[in-house]
Amino acid sequence: MLSEVSESSTSAVRRDAQREAPSKSSAPALLLRTSEKEPPPYGAQHRQDALWEGGNDALPPLWYQYKVSDVIYYQDDTFTMASRGRPIPGVRLDEPGDLVDPKCEWYISPLGRSYFVNHNTRTTSWMKPKPERPAGSLTPERIIEGHSQCIWSLAYLGTSGNIMSTSEDSSIRQWKRDGEPVGKPWYGGGGGIGPMAISPDETMVVGGSVDGRLWLWNIKEGSMIGDPWERHDDIVRCLDWSSNALEIASGSEDGTIRRWNPDTGRQIAPPIETGHGWVVALKYSPQGDKFISGGQGGVVCVWSMDGRLLIEIKGHEKGLSSLRWSKDGAHIFSGSFDHTIRKWRAIDGKELVVLRGHTNSVRSLCLTPNEHYIVSASNDFSVRIWDLKTNRQVGDPLLHDDHVFAVAMSPDGKYIASAGPDKKIYVWSLEAALERHQGADDNNAKLKGRPAQPRIVRQPIVSDFILDHMSR
Helix, strand or coil, X not given: CCCHHHHHHHHHHCCCCCECCCCCCCHHHHHHHHCCCCCCCCXXXXXXXXXXXXXXXXXXXXXXXXXXXXXXXXXXCCCCEEECCCCCCCXXXXXXXXXCCCCEEEEXXXXXXXXXXXXXXXXXXXXXXXXXXXXXXXXXXXXXXXXXXXEEEXXXXXXXXXXXXXXXXXXXXXXXXXXXXXXXXXXXXXXXXEEEEECCCCCEEEEEECCCEEEEEECCCCEECCCCEECCCCCEEEEEECCCCCCEEEEECCXXXXXXXXXXXCECCCCEECCCCCEEEEEECCCCCEEEEEECCCCEEEEECCCCEEEEECCXXXXXXEEEECCCCCEEEEEECCCCEEEEECCCCCEEEEECCCCCCEEEEEECCCCCEEEEEECCCEEEEXXXXXXXXXXXXXXXXXXXXXXXXXXXXXXXXXXXXXXXXXXXXXXXXXXXXXXXXXXXXXXXXXXXXXXXXXXXXXXXXXXXXXXX
């Protein structure tokens, strides 16, 4: 499976298609659960046969059960957190590294509500632990709220600079730069919407749902185009639109890649059986002569446009989460649940660079338009900026209050958008992050008796080719 339990945080997209015997407790149980005013005291012991409404066989309110690769998981939708352990009072639910603080643990109260134990302060709380923000750390330019559940993907529209987002709440939404919503949300009929891809002319967007179907919308009108496309047997995890706009590729937990004619919604070739388990990431090359995929096996596969496997690139220790091409098609970037970002030579798959610094799974990547920097989002509650000339992290992490599942770069190179389970879109100024990093370097130079480096005014370079707004 993808990255052990770190992959479990993606499990909220798993609804009817994979959920085995979902157990929802009755309304009285929900009242019972919310009647708990305080979490159990620090060090409290609980009977492991404690009952909530419906008995031990029933899951607590807002919990679900599903299976991945023959392993049963249990998820608390309140926090978008999943565990391989059944929710029983007194039994730890998380594994080391799941929470931002290694001295915090996740448990469940006798009445079925998740709470967190902090061994630093010897306290308990109903609230999920948040990272400590150093004094003076960079704050987002704005925070956009509106989704009611986890946000799975983000994209910028180049023509307007608006942001598009997809969510577990089954909607796609569009937002102006200032956070004002554009029109009403668009709802699909297949449950939560995970990945999306925008057409090169920005007139359409395709979204993939948890029931394995694809939905096509007209962006200007906000209306659905035709019927959903049906062929995948499991959750759609990734989408991309070819640079010539003639086809869309989709990857699924059913292990296949399927390619579609966007005008007809029909497949244009037989499905590709990857043989590597879940397909979580795929991207067409900017030149339109090949495409790449990756997922559960941790291998980057390079495919010809007729579906032949050209190269298998191995090196990651766990599954892949995100893939990107350089604009010239010479290099491939991959993010993984092994906490690393890697750069590969596309022609032969040679590993060129390994970027280390994240302390948990890397979930999403995007490149700045001038390709001086790559930006990563991670389950370690942070967004990080990496200088591709020095292959080092630039400045301090940009901190969220929860895991970060999606990151996107504005086409003008000025802003970074990021989002995840906390249902909020954070918008960061890249210029502010770079300026702060430059200032820190100047201060360090003065302390060491060296002259400060002349300040460089960075003018954003707008890319003349935007292949996929889902990742830019």
